[in-house]
Amino acid sequence: MNTQEVKTVGCRKAWVAFVAASFCLLIYVMACVTSPPGWSPDSSKIAVLVSPPGDEPEMFAMFTYDIRTGEHVLLDEIKADGVLSAPAWSPDGKWIAYYRVEPSPSEQVSPSSEPNAAVSIGEQAQKTPEDKPDRSAPSTPAEQPFSEENQMLPSFMFELAEEQLEDKNDVKTFDVKLVIATPDGKERETLQVMKWVGDNDEGRKSMVFFRPTWSPDCKRLFYVRALEEAGYTASIDIATGTTYAHLLGATSNPVVSPDGKWAASYLQDGDTLVVSGTDGSVCKYFKLDLEIGGDGPPILDFTFWSPDSRKILVMDKDLALRGIDIASGQTELYKDPDANSIAYPVISSTDKKLYYLGGFRSDEEAHPPQTISLKRMDLQTKRTRTIFTFRLPEIDDDDGGGLFSISPNGKIVLLRTIIKDESGEGKSALIFWDGKTQKIVKTDRWLLKPLYGDSNLIFEEKLIGKWRGEDDLITIAKGTQEKTYKLTWVEEDKEHHAVANLVRLKGMTFLGVFLDESLVEAGSHLLPDVFMRVAQIEPKLTLQAIEYNELAEVLEKAAESIRPEDIGAENISEFERVK
């Protein structure tokens, strides 16, 4: 009897232990699977270059954006004719690499006009990261072309290209910095300053399409050095700073195999593929006859390696993929019978399959709304599968439609484009699709620095009421949030709404008006769409519209208080109270 009792008690404890352990495991697995997907290499964040709409933007800023929380962090920015390249996230997620071209001396912006100077008034200033002591100090002269250790094959090509460059007279050059920054924006380091050969203006314009490439172990950074139309691929050892030249070619981005052992490029004819071992041991040439890119070598990332580093995948003129086996030279076709093209292809870092956009048309006849599919292809079986389908919203065609990218985990599609707001004005935006939702993030606001903080907000009861202007009638009511107003007016028989807050800055009162719900967006409630000086409220409401950037300059120059003459007497409107 005793034995039986002991057995029963033991089983009960075992059942408790079994159920507890099983539940703990189950809860952990569920929590991990349902956690947000990873875009860094990961997919939870993106690094993105933001500039105001227009062909020649006067500012570039690089941000990281957390897709889940919506938080954006400024990594670097440049004004005037300076430019930043596309960012490249290291495989371990710790660094973001990019090129930086400083503004030409004539265009240099005085330090006092840097945005951070104006931000000191507000509370939510975004600070540009402090530079760590650079390996290449600012006074260090830029590295001349072919300053790297020669690992090209045959080795005489290096000397030949060097001599050819020396023989040329009046060669134009400009300095390019190779920079790495941490995703939190706290550290930044210039790895190298190098001279690129070419026309400064043209080089600057195309810089946004360039991006460095990391080795899989994050120890080396591969970069290109432009030599007018052509260039060469080189790399820098992050720890030692030693640089190596690998191969001549015309691609704008280094094409490095996943195992880090091979680099590839095209010769200037755009149809001869060159593959070189990164240790300088072997170099192979493949004549493709694929008419790649049509007008010359491809400028975007449409040449990439298979996950096993055995094949290079290139896009032919029919927008199908060709896999070139670098051992045998044999070519294999990868085509999706259900899609007119394989656009924006990427090999997923998680399942090593090919993800691409099917149904995408970049030609002018393709009118929105286009329906596009995110598709997946198993490179071994060539089986395809549609992950999800989405419809493009109306975008500004003047900007060329925008640029797509697919997250490394193959789960999110991102479009960088210009969309039209309610007033028909183009706004830079990021649009994310994950198969369930479409998320639009307007980025122009990121470039603005808050001029004021929450402590500057005030509330005047006198402002509430109906106000009749020369052409329109505005109703101002108390807003739903503290120290906010709700504005309503009718224009072309259509009722419009906006929210506003009243701000006291350096002795003057301003009305910040938000045309959409941005007031409730986290971190945006201090960046209004329209800024107006409130000259007086009684007996007449007198408002003066002022550009946000102009006001920033005025605020910066004014030591203590602003005088009306600092702002001028333009764009003044008067409103009478309607009783």
Next chain:
Amino acid sequence: MSVIAHIFSFLCSQDASRSFAVAGHLLPVCQRCAGLYLGMGVTFVYLLLNREYRRDLPPRSIVYLNVACLLAMPIFGFHLLDPGPAWRLWSGLVYGNAIVSLLLPAASIIYNEGRRTGGHTEPSTTSFWIFFAFLNSMPLWFPAQSVWFYYAGLLFMLVGLLCVVLCVSVVTVLLIKKLFMSAVLKGINNEYARSQDSRL
């Protein structure tokens, strides 16, 4: 490899930025899950080799440690504290260790209907602490950049996963067997009762 990655895609977010790259290969799970499955795999092998699982549930001191490890996971798992890859791996390792330390002996006892080969001895408890110290040292050197290490890691992770599948299967089979037997016995008993009734 894609099959393994596919299997783990049901169990892990496979956030590539939070996954270890071993000799140029990305592990198919995030750092914390790598710790979890490695911890489970290594503990499973340890318990199999010294046959600890057949003795009894772990002694009280080890159970307290296991509970502490299980309770520590929410702090790291919900990112209340996230000091980096080594800590993610560590939290997974001790969590995996705690789960298998409880799960395997419990499944064994349940399957054998309470029969055990005897209690824990002092040497067996000491060997556990040595093994636990080894687990805690793993984040200091993990991962070694070798292809062999990559495959060994994968193997242990699969073993860890199989351990759970095995334990759950064994207990499920036992439950089904018991239900079946009780149903059969109930039927026989009813038949016997009916025959007794008719006699009366």
